[in-house]
Amino acid sequence: xxxxxxxxxxxxxxxxxxxxxxxxxxxxxxxxxxxxxxxxxxxxxxxxxxxxxxxxxxxxxxxxxxxxxxxxxxxxxxxxxxxxxxxxxxxxxxxxxxxxxxxxxxxxxxxxxxxxxxxxxxxxxxxxxxxxxxxxxxxxxxxxxxxxxxxxxxxxxxxxxxxxxxxxxxxxxxxxxxxxxxxxxxxxxxxxxxxxxxxxxxxxxxxxxxxxxxxxxxxxxxxxxxxxxxxxxxxxxxxxxxxxxxxxxxxxxxxxxxxxxxxxxxxxxxxxxxxxxxxxxxxxxxxxxxxxxxxxxxxxxxxxxxxxxxxxxxxxxxxxxxxxxxxxxxxxxxxxxxxxxxxxxxxxxxxxxxxxxxxxxxxxxxxxxxxxxxxxxxxxxxxxxxxxxxxxxxxxxxxxxxxxxxxxxxxxxxxxxxxxxxxxxxxxxxxxxxxxxxxxxxxxxxxxxxxxxxxxxxxxxxxxxxxxxxxxxxxxxxxxxxxxxxxxxxxxxxxxxxxxxxx
Amino acid sequence: xxxxxxxxxxxxxxxxxxxxxxxxxxxxxxxxxxxxxxxxxxxxxxxxxxxxxxxxxxxxxxxxxxxxxxxxxxxxxxxxxxxxxxxxxxxxxxxxxxxxxxxxxxxxxxxxxxxxxxxxxxxxxxxxxxxxxxxxxxxxxxxxxxxxxxxxxxxxxxxxxxxxxxxxxxxxxxxxxxxxx
Ligand SMILES: [Cu+2]
Numbered sequence: 001x002x003x004x005x006x007x008x009x010x011x012x013x014x015x016x017x018x019x020x021x022x023x024x025x026x027x028x029x030x031x032x033x034x035x036x037x038x039x040x041x042x043x044x045x046x047x048x049x050x051x052x053x054x055x056x057x058x059x060x061x062x063x064x065x066x067x068x069x070x071x072x073x074x075x076x077x078x079x080x081x082x083x084x085x086x087x088x089x090x091x092x093x094x095x096x097x098x099x100x101x102x103x104x105x106x107x108x109x110x111x112x113x114x115x116x117x118x119x120x121x122x123x124x125x126x127x128x129x130x131x132x133x134x135x136x137x138x139x140x141x142x143x144x145x146x147x148x149x150x151x152x153x154x155x156x157x158x159x160x161x162x163x164x165x166x167x168x169x170x171x172x173x174x175x176x177x178x179x180x181x182x183x184x185x186x187x188x189x190x191x192x193x194x195x196x197x198x199x200x201x202x203x204x205x206x207x208x209x210x211x212x213x214x215x216x217x218x219x220x221x222x223x224x225x226x227x228x229x230x231x232x233x234x235x236x237x238x239x240x241x242x243x244x245x246x247x248x249x250x251x252x253x254x255x256x257x258x259x260x261x262x263x264x265x266x267x268x269x270x271x272x273x274x275x276x277x278x279x280x281x282x283x284x285x286x287x288x289x290x291x292x293x294x295x296x297x298x299x300x301x302x303x304x305x306x307x308x309x310x311x312x313x314x315x316x317x318x319x320x321x322x323x324x325x326x327x328x329x330x331x332x333x334x335x336x337x338x339x340x341x342x343x344x345x346x347x348x349x350x351x352x353x354x355x356x357x358x359x360x361x362x363x364x365x366x367x368x369x370x371x372x373x374x375x376x377x378x379x380x381x382x383x384x385x386x387x388x389x390x391x392x393x394x395x396x397x398x399x400x401x402x403x404x405x406x407x408x409x410x411x412x413x414x415x416x417x418x419x420x421x422x423x424x425x426x427x428x429x430x431x432x433x434x435x436x437x438x439x440x441x442x443x444x445x446x447x448x449x450x451x452x453x454x455x456x457x458x459x460x461x462x463x464x465x466x467x468x469x470x471x472x473x474x475x476x477x478x479x480x481x482x483x484x485x486x487x488x489x490x491x492x493x494x495x496x497x498x499x500x501x502x503x
Numbered sequence: 504x505x506x507x508x509x510x511x512x513x514x515x516x517x518x519x520x521x522x523x524x525x526x527x528x529x530x531x532x533x534x535x536x537x538x539x540x541x542x543x544x545x546x547x548x549x550x551x552x553x554x555x556x557x558x559x560x561x562x563x564x565x566x567x568x569x570x571x572x573x574x575x576x577x578x579x580x581x582x583x584x585x586x587x588x589x590x591x592x593x594x595x596x597x598x599x600x601x602x603x604x605x606x607x608x609x610x611x612x613x614x615x616x617x618x619x620x621x622x623x624x625x626x627x628x629x630x631x632x633x634x635x636x637x638x639x640x641x642x643x644x645x646x647x648x649x650x651x652x653x654x655x656x657x658x659x660x661x662x663x664x665x666x667x668x669x670x671x672x673x674x675x676x677x678x679x680x681x682x683x684x
């Protein structure tokens with residue numbers, strides 16, 4: 001197949017048609033899932049807000065399962081496939097290797113996600129995103145996830161094949177760019193993670209089919225989190241690559257020290273996959289020494305990596321701004337930053353939300369003794385909505401404002417809405433996540449339809465402060481849903497009817 | 504720039520003073536955090552238990568039934584008293600049983616302040632979450648594992664056991680009770 005290239009007039013990068021098409025397909029599909037997950041979020045929020053209590057119980061649990069799959073799996077992984085193709089073929093000025101495999105990735109992931117989603121909607125898989133055995137879903141639920149994961153593995157293979165081809169064909173000399181380096185870290189973690197996914201989901205699928213006996217529930221939990229938590233580390237590595245990318249695109253920042261940033265990515269690869277036992281700190285079946293070794297030593301080397309990026313990403317922006325002449329006082333560089341550029345403001349929300357709200361609470365909650373008061377309360381989703389939504393999702397949203405003109409070659413529609421979008425979404429999510437963690441402090445469980453014990457043998461009450469905090473959480477959540485809607489509106493309108501940029 | 508090939512070899516790129524200082528701060532923080540857990544475990548009193556035994560769900564179920572028979576509170580007719588449809592048990596200090604199942608915690612426990620108990624926690628079907636409210640202490644109940652929690656109540660009052668691990672459509676109806684006096 002002949003590779004067809006065009007040259008991007010903004011970055012000077014050579015863009016190949018196959019790579020471009022696959023970035024577009026994966027990005028658009030991810031946004032479709034974001035829309036689905038967002039609508040579900042609205043229904044779930046209005047149910048958890050005890051004063052409204054919208055959905056009936058079975059629908060709540062069903063749609064909560066789908067919300068997890070649509071957001072944490074489909075939206076994020078489809079977008080990551082776009083990031084991988086961009087960071088390999090486009091940043092290295094090369095063609096996408098084995099494009100038919102890349103189409104296989106796309107096809108399998110779409111079919112897999114659809115099978116799982118339909119199975120959930122038919123009421124055959126009310127098991128939550130974690131699907132802990134012995135709670136059993138219909139076998140098609142696991143089958144869909146396996147197809148999706150195989151698709152994702154193909155995508156990672158295409159990424160590595162493209163890197164190899166670029167090196168063999170000498171489309172670049174020296175080291176790959178930092179963003180590609182970060183994507184490599186994400187891809188290596190993805191392979192390790194997806195292997196855990198296969199170890200946990202293939203036997204569970206066979207069990208659901210009645211072919212083999214059930215896995216031990218605690219073994220399942222260990223293996224599941226080897227997959228489930230590590231997938232979040234793919235997100236972290238991909239998100240941080242996006243921070244560096246956005247720094248360059250928005251203010252022209254240059255990494256202050258390539259060695260510093262790249263060493264931090266390497267730490268993720270080495271240590272983050274193993275640090276998944278903080279999900280199991282109050283479980284039987286694992287010794288204290290094992291729990292502490294795993295969550296202490298390994299996790300904090302990954303935390304070290306995050307702290308290094310938390311320094312070097314803002315430092316790169318500061319250096320770039322000072323070079324432009326914004327040198328007055330300590331903070332002129334920050335004041336004169338492009339706050340009206342949604343790519344920039346999204347990045348700032350992402351860095352601050354991930355670091356301060358998500359990261360710090362994660363470290364605290366992952367402490368063995370403190371986990372006793374945290375485990376399975378609303379503190380947990382409060383924490384990961386800060387990391388995955390404010391962190392990863394906002395980084396991806398910020399990238400979208402550049403993908404639209406550079407890859408889709410269309411002018412961003414409704415620039416006024418686009419400018420405001422990160423603020424509405426970001427502030428909404430900050431209020432939502434903070435309030436959710438606060439509510440969790442009262443001991444209110446996650447994943448529960450009713451907290452009053454109305455249908456239970458004994459009534460439960462958490463007090464008026466908790467009720468008020470739930471209302472604050474709802475208001476923050478509603479604001480974030482409006483902000484999410486603004487993002488989807490801008491993205492979909494631009495792709496569908498945005499003015500073509502002729503180049 | 505982050506999207507272009509680095510000009511010189513990045514490994515030879517020296518670190519700035521600022522970066523070295525930050526690295527030292529970050530590394531110190533990480534080491535302190537790493538040591539905090541074992542330090543706390545050795546010096547403080549509130550730690551998750553690491554005592555557990557593998558047990559068949561049927562065996563645990565039968566052990567809980569025996570426990571209820573032995574220490575159940577009886578009415579005048581000799582039948583075990585119930586609250587909310589659940590047997591009520593007033594055990595002495597020592598080994599006691601809490602059984603999770605879809606969608607019930609049993610038995611209802613009447614405990615004494617200051618007495619030392621060993622709670623045997625497990626499930627006979629799917630996973631459940633043992634969440635004692637309002638003191639907010641949370642542990643996982645896993646079928647096949649007898650998780651032993653050493654507990655000495657220090658305050659009297661009424662406590663709920665809320666299930667906080669999703670266990671099926673009736674999950675929110677799974678509330679048990681502990682009385683301490
Ligand atoms: Cu339960």
